[in-house]
Structures are given as C-alpha cells and as structure tokens.
Amino acid sequence: MNHDFLTLSRRAVHVAIGALLCVGTALTPALAATPKDTLVLAFAFDDIITMDPAEAFEISTGEVMGNAYDRLVRFDVKDPSKLYGDVAKSWTVSADGKTFAFEIKPGLKFASGNPLTAEDVAFSLQRAVLLDKTPAFILTQFGLNKTNVRDVVKATGPLTLTLETDKAYATTFVLNCLTANVASVVDKKLLLSKEQGGDMGYAWLKTNFAGSGPLKLREWRANEILTLERNDQYYGDKSKLVRVIYRHVKESATQRLLLEKGDIDIARNLSPQDLTALASNADIKTTSTPKGTLFYFSMNMKNPNLAKPEVREAIKYLVDYAAIGDTLMKNIGVVHQNFLPIGLLGASTVNPYKLDVDKAKGLLAKAGLANGFKVTMDVRTVQPVQGIAEAVQQTAKRAGIEIEILPGDGKQTLTKYRARTHDMYIGQWGADYWDPHTNADTFVRNPDNADDAKSKPLTWRNAWAIPDLTKKADAAVLERDPAKRRALYDAMQAEFRRTSPFVMLFQQTEVAAYRSNVDGLKLGPTSDSTYLFGVSKR
Amino acid sequence: MLKAAGRFVLVLALTYLGLLAVTFFIGRVIPVDPVLAIVGDRAPEHVVARVREELGLNKPLYEQFGIYIQKVAHGDFGTSVLTANPVLQDIARTFPATLELATLGILIGVLAGVPLGVWAAVRRGGLVDQVVRVMGLIGYSVPIFWLGLMALVLFYARLGWVSGPGRIDVVYQYTLQPVTGLLLVDAALGGEWEAFRNALSHLILPASLLGYFSLAYISRMTRSFMLNELSQEYVVAARAKGLSETRIIWRHALRNAMVPLVTVIALSYAGLLEGSVLTETVFAWPGLGLYLTNSLQNADMNAVLGATIVVGSVFIGLNLLSDLLYQLLDPRTRAR
Numbered sequence: 001m002n003h004d005f006l007t008l009s010r011r012a013v014h015v016a017i018g019a020l021l022c023v024g025t026a027l028t029p030a031l032a033a034t035p036k037d038t039l040v041l042a043f044a045f046d047d048i049i050t051m052d053p054a055e056a057f058e059i060s061t062g063e064v065m066g067n068a069y070d071r072l073v074r075f076d077v078k079d080p081s082k083l084y085g086d087v088a089k090s091w092t093v094s095a096d097g098k099t100f101a102f103e104i105k106p107g108l109k110f111a112s113g114n115p116l117t118a119e120d121v122a123f124s125l126q127r128a129v130l131l132d133k134t135p136a137f138i139l140t141q142f143g144l145n146k147t148n149v150r151d152v153v154k155a156t157g158p159l160t161l162t163l164e165t166d167k168a169y170a171t172t173f174v175l176n177c178l179t180a181n182v183a184s185v186v187d188k189k190l191l192l193s194k195e196q197g198g199d200m201g202y203a204w205l206k207t208n209f210a211g212s213g214p215l216k217l218r219e220w221r222a223n224e225i226l227t228l229e230r231n232d233q234y235y236g237d238k239s240k241l242v243r244v245i246y247r248h249v250k251e252s253a254t255q256r257l258l259l260e261k262g263d264i265d266i267a268r269n270l271s272p273q274d275l276t277a278l279a280s281n282a283d284i285k286t287t288s289t290p291k292g293t294l295f296y297f298s299m300n301m302k303n304p305n306l307a308k309p310e311v312r313e314a315i316k317y318l319v320d321y322a323a324i325g326d327t328l329m330k331n332i333g334v335v336h337q338n339f340l341p342i343g344l345l346g347a348s349t350v351n352p353y354k355l356d357v358d359k360a361k362g363l364l365a366k367a368g369l370a371n372g373f374k375v376t377m378d379v380r381t382v383q384p385v386q387g388i389a390e391a392v393q394q395t396a397k398r399a400g401i402e403i404e405i406l407p408g409d410g411k412q413t414l415t416k417y418r419a420r421t422h423d424m425y426i427g428q429w430g431a432d433y434w435d436p437h438t439n440a441d442t443f444v445r446n447p448d449n450a451d452d453a454k455s456k457p458l459t460w461r462n463a464w465a466i467p468d469l470t471k472k473a474d475a476a477v478l479e480r481d482p483a484k485r486r487a488l489y490d491a492m493q494a495e496f497r498r499t500s501p502f503v504m505l506f507q508q509t510e511v512a513a514y515r516s517n518v519d520g521l522k523l524g525p526t527s528d529s530t531y532l533f534g535v536s537k538r
Numbered sequence: 539m540l541k542a543a544g545r546f547v548l549v550l551a552l553t554y555l556g557l558l559a560v561t562f563f564i565g566r567v568i569p570v571d572p573v574l575a576i577v578g579d580r581a582p583e584h585v586v587a588r589v590r591e592e593l594g595l596n597k598p599l600y601e602q603f604g605i606y607i608q609k610v611a612h613g614d615f616g617t618s619v620l621t622a623n624p625v626l627q628d629i630a631r632t633f634p635a636t637l638e639l640a641t642l643g644i645l646i647g648v649l650a651g652v653p654l655g656v657w658a659a660v661r662r663g664g665l666v667d668q669v670v671r672v673m674g675l676i677g678y679s680v681p682i683f684w685l686g687l688m689a690l691v692l693f694y695a696r697l698g699w700v701s702g703p704g705r706i707d708v709v710y711q712y713t714l715q716p717v718t719g720l721l722l723v724d725a726a727l728g729g730e731w732e733a734f735r736n737a738l739s740h741l742i743l744p745a746s747l748l749g750y751f752s753l754a755y756i757s758r759m760t761r762s763f764m765l766n767e768l769s770q771e772y773v774v775a776a777r778a779k780g781l782s783e784t785r786i787i788w789r790h791a792l793r794n795a796m797v798p799l800v801t802v803i804a805l806s807y808a809g810l811l812e813g814s815v816l817t818e819t820v821f822a823w824p825g826l827g828l829y830l831t832n833s834l835q836n837a838d839m840n841a842v843l844g845a846t847i848v849v850g851s852v853f854i855g856l857n858l859l860s861d862l863l864y865q866l867l868d869p870r871t872r873a874r
Binding site for chain 2: 249
C-alpha cells in the first residue's frame with residue numbers, strides 16, 4: 001500500500017497551519033484598555049425586568065434608578081441616617097405631623113429638556129400609586145391609595161407640593177420612604193406623550209427613560225448590555241464620565257479575567273476565591289460596604305417539631321457562625337443575628353449565639369427529642385447559600401438532627417416558601433427602603449396567620465403568630481421621637497432573637513474590585529445608592 | 539407532487555403543534571410560579587392575584603394553550619416578561635449571536651474533523667489514530683465549562699492572542715449598524731474592517747471550543763464510516779484496477795461515507811444552534827442558549843415557547859437539508 005494519499009492531506013495541513021498563523025497575527029488585539037471617558041463594569045444584571053421606577057424592584061435596576069432618577073430627598077451615603085434635599089429645596093411638617101410641604105429647587109430640567117416642576121413630582125407619586133405595581137406599597141403604607149392619591153398629593157404652586165398622610169407617622173419614616181426608587185421623579189409631559197390607552201406611559205417606560213438624574217439611560221439590552229450617558233441637563237455637578245457601560249457577565253471567573261486584562265474597569269460579582277486571588281495584584285483595588293441584605297434560615301412552625309420553642313433555640317446553637325464567617329462568607333459578610341441590618345436606625349449589634357452542641361442537646365431533651373429528628377431544608381443551588389446549608393447540616397447532625405437538603409433553583413424554592421410548604425428554608429432578605437420598618441414589617445409583624453391571609457410576610461410564611469409583636473411594630477412606626485423609636489426596635493430585636501423561627505446568620509458585605517486608575521468609587525448601603533456619577537478615571 | 543407537498547405541510551404543522559403542546563404543558567407543571575418572575579418576592583397579595591389574572595393563569599390549561607396557539611397562528615408570540623420585549627425581537631437579537639458562533643464552530647469541526655477521521659481510518663492504529671482517539675475522549679469527558687475557562691486564561695489572559703468574553707469591544711458597541719445581527723456580516727456590509735477584526739477575535743475562541751467538541755465527535759464517526767467503506771469490495775476492485783490510493787480514499791470511499799456523515803454533521807450543527815449554555819456563560823455570549831435557560835428558570839413561557847419554535851425549526855430545516863444532500867451524494871436516492 002503506497003501512502004501518496006497523504007500528499008494531499010500534508011499539503012492541506014501546511015496550508016491550514018499557514019492560514020492559522022496569518023489569522024492569529026491579524027487577530028492579536030491591541031493592548032486592551034477601556035476608553036478614558038467610559039466606565040465599563042461587569043455586573044450580573046439578569047434580574048432586571050423593567051426600567052420603570054414605579055415597577056422596578058430588583059437589585060440591579062435599583063442601581064440604574066439611583067444614578068438616573070432624582071427624587072425629593074436622598075440619604076447621605078456616608079451617614080445613611082442623614083437626609084438631604086435632592087429636587088426638594090426644603091420641607092416642613094405640620095404640627096399634627098400629617099402634612100408634609102415641599103419646596104422644589106427652581107430651574108430644574110429633565111434630560112428631555114422639559115422643566116421639572118411640582119406638577120411632575122405630584123404626577124410621579126400619583127402614577128406609582130395608580131399603577132399599583134410591586135413597590136407601590138412603600139407609598140401606600142402611609143395612607144395613599146388609588147382613590148385619594150390625587151387629593152392627598154398635590155402641587156400647590158409651580159414649585160410647591162404637599163403630601164398628607166393618614167396618621168402622624170415618624171417623620172423619618174415618611175421621608176425615608178420617599179428616598180426609595182418608587183418615589184423617583186418622572187417626566188410627566190414626556191410620559192403622557194407616549195401614553196397608550198391611559199397607561200401613563202407604562203408600556204413605553206419599561207425599556208425607555210424619563211428622568212432627570214446625573215446619568216441618563218441610553219439602552220438596556222437584557223442580559224447583554226446597559227448603557228448610561230452623562231445628562232448635560234442635570235442641575236448639580238455633572239458626571240465626570242461621558243458614559244457608563246454595564247456588561248452582563250454572570251461568571252465570577254470571567255469577570256476576574258476581564259478585570260485583570262483591563263477590558264473592564266470594575267468587577268461587581270466576584271466570588272471570595274477570586275477576590276483573594278486578586279489581592280496580590282498591584283493594579284487592582286477593592287472597596288466594600290455593609291449592605292442592607294441579611295442571610296438567614298427559617299423554620300416553618302407548621303412542622304410540629306419546629307413549633308417547639310426549645311427546638312428553635314437548640315437549632316440557633318447548632319450553627320458554627322464563626323467558622324462559616326471565616327470561610328464561605330469571608331470578605332462578603334459578617335456575623336449578624338438581628339433582623340435590622342447595621343446602618344438602619346436602631347439596629348442591634350448583640351450576637352449571643354455560637355456553636356454549642358451540648359446546650360442544644362439539653363434543649364432538645366427538654367423538648368422530648370433527645371434522639372433528634374428528621375427535617376428538610378430547601379436550598380438554592382448557588383453559593384454561598386448552598387455551602388452554608390451544608391455546614392449547618394453537618395453541625396446539626398452532631399445533636400441528632402438530620403437535615404435533608406432539597407436543592408432547587410431560586411424561583412423554585414421561593415415558590416415553595418411562599419406557599420409555606422417547606423420545613424426549613426435558607427435565603428436572603430434585603431431592605432426595601434432605608435427605614436427600620438421595612439424589616440420590622442416582615443420579621444416581626446404578622447397581622448393574620450390564617451392560610452388565606454391578605455398579607456403574607458416572612459412571619460406568615462413560617463406560621464409564626466405574634467399579635468403582641470405586631471402591635472409593637474405598629475407603634476414603632478408612629479413614634480416621632482427618634483430616641484424612643486430606637487428603644488422600641490431594640491426591645492423587638494431582643495425578643496426576636498430569643499423566640500423567632502428565624503436563625504439570622506450574616507449581614508452581606510458588597511465588594512467591588514476595580515482598576516487602580518478609577519477614582520471615587522463608593523458602594524452604597526442600598527442597591528440604589530451606588531453612585532457612578534462621582535467616579536472618574538485617570 | 540402537489541400531494542407530497544401537502545403531506546409535508548401537514549406533517550410540519552403537526553410537528554410544531556406537538557412540540558408546542560409538550561413544551562407548554564411541561565412549562566405549566568414545573569414547580570415555579572410564573573407570576574413570581576414578574577412581580578418579585580415582595581409584591582402584596584392583591585398585586586400577585588391581579589397579575590395572575592392578567593396572564594390568564596387562572597383559566598384551565600387547555601384554554602390557556604388554545605389562546606396561545608391562536609395568537610401564534612396570527613404571528614403574535616407574546617412578550618417576554620424578563621426582557622419586556624416582544625419575544626420575536628429577543629430572538630432576532632439572541633439567535634444571530636448563536637448562529638455566528640455555531641456556524642464557525644461547525645466549520646472548524648468539519649474542516650478538521652473529517653480529514654482527521656479519514657487519516658485515522660487509513661492509518662488505523664497509527665499515531666494520528668491514537669491522537670484522534672485521545673482527542674475524542676477528552677472531548678467527551680472534559681467539561682466544556684472548565685475547558686473554556688482554561689482557554690480564556692491561556693489565549694486571552696496570558697498570551698493575549700484573542701479578545702476576551704463578549705461579542706465585541708465596548709468601543710464598537712455603538713458604531714456598528716445592526717442589519718443582520720451577525721456582527722461579522724454587519725461589519726463587512728458597513729466596511730468596518732476594524733470592527734470585523736475585533737468581532738472575529740472575540741468569536742474565534744468560543745467557536746474553536748465548540749469546533750473542538752464537534753470535531754471530537756465528527757472525527758470518530760468519520761473514522762468508523764471510512765473503515766466500513768475501505769473494507770468494501772469496490773475498494774479492492776479499485777486498487778486492482780490500479781487507481782491511486784488518494785483517488786480511492788478521497789473520491790470513492792469518502793464520498794460513500796459522506797452519506798451517513800451528513801446526518802452526523804447536521805445533527806451536530808443543530809445541537810450547536812440550540813445554544814451552548816455553558817459556553818455562553820463563560821464567554822458572556824448573549825445567545826439563544828442563555829436566553830432559553832434563563833427564561834425556563836423563571837417560567838417565562840412566552841420566551842421559552844418562542845425559542846423552542848426556533849430550535850424546532852432548526853432541526854426540521856437541517857433534516858430537510860441533509861435529505862437534499864443525500865440525493866446529491868447518493869444517486870440511488872434520487873427520484874426517478
């Protein structure tokens with residue numbers, strides 16, 4: 001058999017190799033660098049479903065809203081307990097505590113060029129209440145509703161506006177709610193010109209922009225790219241950057257490579273391992289901020305074993321908080337056993353629980369379960385949640401409690417949790433707006449524990465009936481003396497730590513890694529307070 | 539002829555209907571509440587109830603399906619709740635990204651895989667055969683996710699030969715006029731050769747990776763088809779006639795092996811066109827695979843069904859194409 005058949009393929013191989021080399025040289029990219037006037041971020045933003053501030057309630061959307069929309073008031077990122085006027089020049093509260101009067105700064109304009117007046121502010125709040133999307137409850141909880149909103153939120157002049165609440169709430173509570181995205185000021189004239197069938201521009205605004213913030217939205221391409229540009233109509237200090245581009249990059253390792261290579265300026269979703277690996281890189285710095293998000297797991301009291309108070313207390317002693325904190329949560333969270341995250345008014349820093357198997361065994365014996373029991377836990381298959389669940393499974397076993405982990409994706413476990421058909425559920429909870437009531441509302445209020453209840457807070461999901469605590473939480477939101485209000489939250493947290501079916505674990509720390517030529521990056525305590533308009537590049 | 543065409547259309551319609559029905563009912567029985575994706579975890583109960591009604595989820599399943607089919611028949615695939623865009627618009631955006639990747643991938647797979655397979659068959663047990671075997675083994679067993687990351691570390695981060703994850707550098711994001719959604723084609727149409735080069739340097743690594751995995755499969759299959767052909771009597775006869783070995787192998791044996799090989803290649807290509815979720819994740823590639831997976835996890839059924847139709851069409855189209863190629867390659871199958 002002769003082998004001249006190979007002559008053809010040999011020639012082909014030579015040609016192929018030659019071609020590959022040519023292509024290789026031609027393709028070698030120029031030294032990677034992002035343009036000086038453009039900030040490029042890698043950010044997992046697949047949670048975004050709308051760009052309308054009246055509907056947006058997702059973490060990634062919050063950041064866009066904070067940069068692109070103004071509101072009456074904002075809180076100071078450096079000290080979140082302080083408020084300052086954004087489009088509001090000043091405000092007063094009537095003696096009975098129920099009427100808020102705002103004066104709007106003169107000469108403001110939207111990115112569209114339309115003037116921003118009290119009429120727009122009133123329209124924005126009315127629109128959010130009338131559309132009645134998920135975040136509307138932040139405004140309706142102080143008495144605004146579809147029938148009265150046009151009367152209780154009123155422009156009284158071109159630059160003056162009043163808002164009436166149904167009760168005399170803590171002033172800070174009402175103002176804190178007005179810092180939320182749902183209270184963003186939208187461009188009435190523009191939206192009405194885009195109206196379809198009386199929807200107040202709802203269909204159009206899902207993917208468009210009608211704001212006045214320092215940056216304006218150019219485009220949101222789901223799961224691909226999101227671009228903000230400098231708003232030259234902005235009243236305050238103009239953004240130093242011409243453009244901010246978010247690239248959707250889901251994978252931490254990919255974000256890290258892009259950052260190391262200089263194809264992005266900031267990486268937002270790095271795993272603890274990747275952060276550790278970047279620590280030795282002189283071109284890359286990190287910044288971190290405690291967030292309003294808590295990691296916890298909860299016990300459904302419909303399960304007869306978990307309904308026993310001793311069992312719940314025992315389980316709180318069966319978590320190795322310190323060990324998990326040093327490993328899985330390293331750099332991304334700190335131990336926190338209270339329902340108010342640090343940074344919110346009245347947040348407690350008392351963390352009494354630590355791993356104590358003997359104490360847990362004693363408590364279980366007292367509950368008549370000396371030999372332990374079997375229980376399931378619904379777990380999202382993402383880190384760090386999955387790792388924490390496995391660690392808890394290990395330590396609980398030492399007291400005889402067999403936890404069976406039921407893996408699922410986020411929406412699946414959540415569907416089950418919301419129907420309260422779980423035994424145990426591990427998850428996260430983030431503050432909806434920057435006031436202690438946001439978490440009190442879900443962790444220590446349960447107005448109706450019946451299966452068909454109208455409102456289904458986390459307490460309901462775990463069948464924790466607490467009429468007394470509910471009353472206390474309701475009183476705290478009406479307490480106008482800040483010191484007394486703080487004391488009320490302190491007392492609620494103490495009781496919650498002892499008796500609740502929630503094992504509070506960690507407060508999240510958000511970390512971003514950035515190239516050393518980026519200046520002025522500060523992550524905010526909430527998703528909507530990471531401001532990029534103050535960032536610059538050298 | 540007319541009768542055959544009529545039958546074809548009927549079969550096609552039934553295939554689509556079946557595909558949609560199965561996907562629709564699976565989508566409705568997975569334990570995820572579709573309302574959750576729209577209103578989120580924090581929505582008050584009355585908002586949840588209202589959205590459920592708006593989506594028609596409180597109607598019986600068959601009725602929901604009927605409404606959907608009716609709309610599809612009128613060309614309305616609905617709106618994705620995750621992207622807030624019409625599903626067709628989303629597909630027009632994500633499918634070209636996958637098409638570009640898969641096409642280059644399958645080209646690499648075929649151009650390298652077929653010759654390697656032939657070579658391995660001819661020199662059975664030789665060095666090339668062993669190499670092909672090991673490559674096939676790695677292709678089957680190594681997770682594409684890991685290999686993708688390693689390839690990025692080496693060719694992008696260390697050597698700097700190619701551009702990184704994503705379809706194109708951000709500087710070209712707003713300079714390129716979208717026409718087809720295929721960046722290479724759009725850049726060429728606009729004469730933007732810098733952008734073309736850039737897009738290609740982003741494309742080459744993930745495409746090579748997909749190419750490698752199809753190569754591993756195609757070369758193994760080529761080898762076994764070729765071995766089968768080379769043992770046939772007509773090869774012996776050709777040798778006895780004194781034909782050159784090159785001619786026997788490339789003209790006669792390969793040509794016969796091509797008939798089953800076309801099916802293998804078409805199915806590989808269809809598999810790539812479904813979108814490779816893991817490759818798309820590692821390379822931050824906004825393709826159909828990621829879109830489909832993300833939609834499925836959120837029970838965004840309009841999007842899932844729309845994408846399923848695309849995937850179904852790809853399979854049907856490629857099957858048709860390979861049938862046509864059969865007739866070209868094998869005179870016996872030609873209609874007389």
